[in-house]
Amino acid sequence: MASTTNPDFGANTEATEVAKAFTDGIRGKTVLITGVNRGGIGFATAQAFSTQSPAHVILAGRSASKAKESIDELKAEFPDVDYRFLEVDLSSQASVRNAAKEFLSWSDIPAIDLIINSAGVMAVQERTLSKDGIEMHLATNHIGHWLLSCLLMPKLIKASEGKPKGSVRIVNVTSASPMVSNMRWSDMNFDKKNKDLPQEEQPNYEFFKLWGYENCEETSYVPLDGYNRSKVANVLFGIEANKRLFEKHGILTLAAHPGVIMTTELGRNFPKETLKAAKKLGSMGFYTHKSLEAGASTSLVAALDPKLANGIGETHEGSDNYGAYLADCQISTGAKPLAVSSSEAKKLWDFSEEATGQKFSWGCEAAIREDKNPDTFSDADSTISQPVTDSLASLRSSVLQHQIENGQYAYPNDQSENERLEIQHNVWLLTLRGSLALCPKGNEAAKRVLDVGTGTGRCFSTVGSKLLQIGERDVADQTGHWRGSEPNSADYVSYQFSGTAESDKQRVPINCTFEIDDLEKDWAWAKPFDFVFSRVMAGSFEDYDAFISKAYKALEPGGWFEMQDIVLPYKSDDGTLHADLELAKLGHYVCEASKILGRSVEAPRHYKSMMQKAGFINIVERHFKWPLNAWAKDPYYKEIGAWSFANLDGGLEGLTLALFTRGMKWTKEETMTFCAEVRKHLRDPRIHAYLPVIVVYGQRAESASTDE
The missing domain is CATH 3.40.50.720 (NAD(P)-binding Rossmann-like Domain)
Known part of the structure; x- marks a missing residue:
């Protein structure tokens, strides 16, 4: 006492x-x-x-x-x-x-x-x-x-x-x-x-x-x-x-x-x-x-x-x-x-x-933890996980070596990001009114699916659970890790994700395989896919034409490729997002920093032409809007806005810290201060800002050769 x-x-x-x-x-x-x-x-x-x-x-x-x-x-x-x-x-x-x-x-x-x-x-x-x-x-x-x-x-x-x-x-x-x-x-x-x-x-x-x-x-x-x-x-x-x-x-x-x-x-x-x-x-x-x-x-x-x-x-x-x-x-x-x-x-x-407009957990520590920076990522860091088998140790080592060799992944890989990705998944479900994808393969049985940049694995773990009869499904993450979830056993093809508590664990369906791969290198899958799916990969590739071309070649004739992504910078239709507001600057700064780092986030606006160039047919491009908070009167957009706010508010430091410190040479303190100002505008319902999002999908021709 x-x-x-x-x-x-x-x-x-x-x-x-x-x-x-x-x-x-x-x-x-x-x-x-x-x-x-x-x-x-x-x-x-x-x-x-x-x-x-x-x-x-x-x-x-x-x-x-x-x-x-x-x-x-x-x-x-x-x-x-x-x-x-x-x-x-x-x-x-x-x-x-x-x-x-x-x-x-x-x-x-x-x-x-x-x-x-x-x-x-x-x-x-x-x-x-x-x-x-x-x-x-x-x-x-x-x-x-x-x-x-x-x-x-x-x-x-x-x-x-x-x-x-x-x-x-x-x-x-x-x-x-x-x-x-x-x-x-x-x-x-x-x-x-x-x-x-x-x-x-x-x-x-x-x-x-x-x-x-x-x-x-x-x-x-x-x-x-x-x-x-x-x-x-x-x-x-x-x-x-x-x-x-x-x-x-x-x-x-x-x-x-x-x-x-x-x-x-x-x-x-x-x-x-x-x-x-x-x-x-x-x-x-x-x-x-x-x-x-x-x-x-x-x-x-x-x-x-x-x-x-x-x-x-x-x-x-x-x-x-x-x-x-x-x-x-x-x-x-x-x-x-x-x-x-x-x-x-x-x-x-x-x-x-x-x-x-600033969260502390603790101080700037949570947002600028050195051990969460891929440039200082330690294989012995107990905050990531401890190896439980020799095979898992080898698996993790390859993940870390990928980060050391490349260092291109500019976003966090922790439990907070895992939770944010769950929120983002829900925003997509709301946007697409419950559908995981818009192309024909999103609404029918697929035999073999490649999910690029799988995040938490929630999207197509759902598909695997619903369609156990479809057989094998391969999932690869371009960055070489799972953005916040790691398998707790490498002895099974079906991995169990580990969160912060027992209640966080989700069993991956037996027909789902998680693989570590760098999708900028040559793709090694011998067996073609009938559906390749990519979500929010803006800023992940140096050469998007090459990535889309690989997706085309990895598909069987008649297979479908769908890309869901964000289109920065932020916009407003009524002029309330003034250019001098930090929220407006955020989108432009992210675009600028990603260009400096050689991985532009502005590629999504060109996805359709890139897919045409790669040989896809039956291409469809659809545009949507995510209000950045619940300012919209329409209930549909108001709900999207509430979830979109949680998505950006919870991931703001993760979005900016590596980009701004590496690309624009800002200090961590400057970045954190900027984020605090952004949050003020993010919370203001008088600013009718939104994030444009895009869905583009296309088909490989039925008559196309698998060797082309």
């Missing part, structure tokens, strides 16, 4: 006393603190840390001149500490990303031990939205800190390596707000009148009256309410972060209420009526004033006390996530249940990802 080391610490304990009690947690460490103007809690926090010889103290804020004043004062008193300024406007996601990019580039500071998210705004008198369209309190006090912390996670994870759990921490400076408030999920930007909110989301009207706010039921925005909701978010951020980070990396995130300090700049926006009410409440004993040093002390306890890491997140005396919220240097149980709820925390995390 979480507890504190010093039960005697309390409301009057000063930060320097806490620092002395936990000196080993500070000496030689790197600390990042936001909101460090002189006269603020963040500055007092920096002073206290500096007394115990940290290696680096990074002061993050908007004003370089004010930061210099703080650094000059700190340097005069503690000359041996390395102080640095990190410019960041927490209300702007672009500024946060630039700050994170700068910090990550500091090679002489490879790790961060502690982040103290102390900056904040309060009592913004008129409802104000940030540049990113988020209410200003929430944008600054939560979203900015959440995004900065997540983007800097690689350095926090680096610091945690080999250390006891809880040694590396994030502390969010909150307030008393969790004791009186919770989130406003149905109206995050304060558009509705308070009385129209669900009952559980309505503010505490009596509390607001105490602070001089009258008739709040009829208003939509109360400045103190905006502040309160953002401070609840500070607590919920930590609860979900612990579920994602503590067991895996030992990183602990807590929220600390500093108390009421009237000498800071935080209340500079208070009107006279509120200041008058605050003075009256103080005289009535509603709260007690603290000094700056006492106000900073709880943040240091949250950052340093090792006992807080024991049993974090447990329920104690009816309080969820006991230990996540501290006040007066001790664990507090005063928060409302919804302010410390695990389900509310998960909901906030999802909202934060949507608001920033």
